[in-house]
Amino acid sequence: MAQTGHAIQDRPESSHTPWRLLLGLLAEQKRGLIAGVIVGLGWAAAKVSIPRLIRNGIDRGIKGNEPLLKWSLIIGAVGVICGVFMALRRWYAFRESRRTEQHLRQRLFDHILRLHVGYHDHAQTGQLMSRASSDLQQLQAFVVMIPLTLSNLFQLVAILILLLTSDPLLALVALAPLPFVNVSARRFSTKIHPAVMAVQQRQAALATVVEETVSGVRVVKGFGAEAVQASKLDSEANRIRAVSLEAAKIRSRFLPAIDILPSIGLISVLALGGHRVLNGEMTVGQLIEFNSSVLLLIWPMRNIGMTLATGQRAAVALRRVQQVLSTTSAVVDPAEPQQLPRRADGMAVGAVRFRDVHFGYDAERPVLDGFDADIAAGSSVAIVGATGSGKSTVTRLLLRFYDVQSGAIQLDGMDLRELALRDVRHEIGVVFEDTLLFHDTVAANIAFADPDANQQRIEDAARLAGAHEFIEELPEGYTTLLGERGFSLSGGQRQRIAIARAILADPRVLVLDDATSAVDPSKEHEIREAMATVMRGRTTIVIAHRPGTIALADSVILLDGGRVAARGTHDQLLAENAAYREVLAALADADAVDVIEVPDAAELERRYINVPDDDAELSMHEPSGGV
């Protein structure tokens, strides 16, 4: 049970390839994929028959005596089959690939959401975002090609057989250049990818210059430094041009070659086949059949080449996704969770006990080093300490974001690790330093801990937190949208909503973690009133550095060197303890404002969705719409 809280349980790179994950995903989509492949094969078969039908139409209809209408109608009927099957193939291919993407994204999200906080401390949001967006797109781009690629392979084999049985030598000559189409398409795809990435990187560098100039415009204007920035931008713009022209060079090397390779086959057919017709060894219809067959195979060859390249990228993406999925949470429910003692009438609940707690985020540097504290049910305690003394760590351990390395934390006599995580977190309400509000209504933000809470409970919580009045004055009251793209509240208002959110579920313990730090000192008293109200009769742990807030608590614990250095009331310590006064003074100076910024949707899209779609370049030439 005594897990180390600090280690990221990153399983070493699993030995099985990421393809196993893919196979599992595809198995879920089995039916649709099989249907897609079947209609794809039907489409391919119909399409393959066209050159032969043209040949027969010419030889037997135009040159021979068979009715023309018959061949015309047969070709028309094949056209209907081709159209319908192609539509169905597209439908299945896209549906199954999008589903694969969707299911995996959901799995990733669910997994990430439940990974222990220690993992998130080290993982970058941006990277996790790319796992669930651009990496999955790479995968989708591959899965969507499956039915088409199998159809293409079928076409290739079928035409090969048809032509070889018809005229082996001419078949070889006609089709000889086509494998090079495949090879070139694949090489192009692999080569252009890094070039496109390089362009994107330079574009990002230019964006940095623009971003810096716009957000640092006061410095730029203040010093008349426009010319300096202009020359930075100039050189970045030149670099973009240079790398873009590099990419253009790769395109100019491959794309025209891919375009003309089939012509070599067509020329051979005309030269060799033409003379055969002259010698009476084959018919005009056959010549045209060969000609159309070469044309028909151009796309299958390109597609197969592209699919191979897409597959390589999908494999890399899939490995990254699997790395996240194979990480297990270090903080999990016990096998047999215990129940907290029931709340009986009149009995105070929420006694918290820290027993010789040792903890550090990495093994060498302990943050808590024998922390011992008893917090009686219904009482309030302020934890005070210098920056980095581990005050906030106490909160995180109490929420079981991490497990203690040794010692124990008890809630109403029960070790936290014996309780279900859900119970622990329901019974401990926190107001964080950075009040992250979600893009939702005020009511939903307050009812965060219990989405089923009715309006009455929401309003009660808001009233207690001193938020009801200003919420009523918002344009839409409790249904006003907050967060990104929503109504923006002042720091103090946000804090009061956060307090309401913390007490809605009537937790046994309330933790106010630096709840006033993000608030303008002149508005601090508003929060303080709200805090005083909600603390009454409830076990409360206050992490604070402003004297006014600290004074709200019944007693103060001074934290130093990871253990309790002194305990008493604020006034006592202020009068008697020099270290306490030092710490308070230092904290007052470090008073800083932190704001979490959530970029807007357009910015997110720019960052995570703009994966280079270089295969699109190839498929733009394609007849009848690619996949």
Place this chain on the structure above:
Amino acid sequence: MRMMTAVAEEDRLDRDATKQVLRRSWQFARPFRRTIRVALLLVTIWTATTLAGPVLVSYGIDHGIAKDDGGVLNMAVAGYIAVTIAAYFIARLQFVYINRAGEGFLRDLRVRVFAHLQRQSLAFFDREKTGVLVSRMTADIESMAELIQWGLLQFVSAGLLVVMALALLFVLSWELTLLALVVFPIIVVASVKFQRESNAAYLQVRERVGVNLSALQEGISGVRVIQAFAREDEQSRRFRATNDSLMDGHMESVRVSMWYFALVEFCGIVAIAGMVGVGGWLVHRGSVSLGVVTAFVLLLGNLFEPVSQLSQLYNTVQSAGAALQKLYGILDTVPEVDEKKGAIDLPTRGELVVNDVAFEYVRGRSVLRDVTLTVGIGERLALVGPTGAGKSTLAKLMSRLYDPTSGSVAFGGVDLRDATLRSLRERVVVVPQEGFLFSGTIRDNLSIARPAATDDEITASLAAIGVLDHFLAFPMGLDTEVRERGSRLSAGERQLIALARAALVDPAVLVLDEATSNLDPGTEAEVEHAWESLMSHRTVIVVAHRLSTVRRADRIAVVDRGGLAELGSHDELVALGGKYAALSAAWERNQVASSPRRAT
């Protein structure tokens, strides 16, 4: 996979706007006109070569095979080889030319728009959102890059191909061309319809992708709160909703495209069927040759495909047009604070005189009015007042970051609006509240204030405010990258850099916006010392937030509700018993409450 570009309906350019954007672009592309003309010529020739193949095959059949003439057949083959080789080199060349012109055009556009952006006044930057301005310079231009890299080539050659293929077919056989034209309108109509519907579907997908990503981002960055409130299941359910709706959006767009592409495929094959039937009948009648029918079978693809390509590229071209229009819009914005023609240099010394100044950000909403005051040479003036009263605005007017709506600000008898911007920035320097850092080394960050400064001058200016040793102690000295250390460069150190920048310029007037937040104890003393050295022997206007700063000023201007409420020394104003007296008393109390160390 196709490019998924969509253009919002309100961004779509009408005929006049399109004309204007085109005309403007042609002007803008002046340096590349020759390259563009060559590229267009190459595309035209290249398009012709794609049509030459089938024609040569048909010629070989009719004049070689049908007439039993091996020589003609060989000539057709030789011609085909020649055309193919030519096509290859022309294709390579056209890539080079189009990209050279396109990337050059984009480079110029980037540089010009950015230069124009920088000429805009500070008020412009206050009004516009950072994100929007950045995306003009990035996303908008990048969307065009994609087009230039390959889309434009496709667009032009597809357009040419339709016209040329039609003309060629007509010459070969007008009867068969009429037959092909029965199918052609179906494709055109379907393409137009597809273009509209797919655009709408893509817009919807794009919006849902945004919502989905926001939910993802909210979940990941809010994971601590979510876990703290045991909200994982609910959050997962919500994410599923956005995920499902994105899936529906994708399928909607597939529904639009699947039948369209099926139709294109079907029409291509039906046209072949028609050629075999009707063409065969015409061959029997002797009005067309078998070679011509062959040519039609091989060429019809060249008629239908381009139409479908055009419809797919249309949205991309439209969105590039919309982006260009927005960019030209920026180029057309007239800078509010700009250098006058025939501007003169400011004198090296002088009084700063604010004369009956009024200012409004937005017409009719006054921020400041009736402000008149004179700051003497070497005088130190503190501006105090509640948040939003207009004291920062006044400081900005005194340094011509804004121009007054009425009244004037003059230095040494010269109206700031008549002065050259260069001399203005040399005489009057604004030190912003927070030391903003640009990526680069510490030295880069200092020399931004005076790019011509030598290393010695930079060292001297650091020494002048007593912070040279502090920065030399960094691992790479002044060549330490600030961004790599970025998070470790403390607020105090950043402030020191801001002060050193000002010292490097050595201005006559300093305008300071004092930081509201406290600094780390380690550098606070140093910053304070640097401030003092910087301010001595200069005229100083400081937007003050601390009592200690106000105390050290010669005079204090109390700005309240957009006007100058009180003006005088500390003692005078305390004696006056007005707003300043009250403010000063409140300050004293607060100091004692929040900082026991200072109180003792």
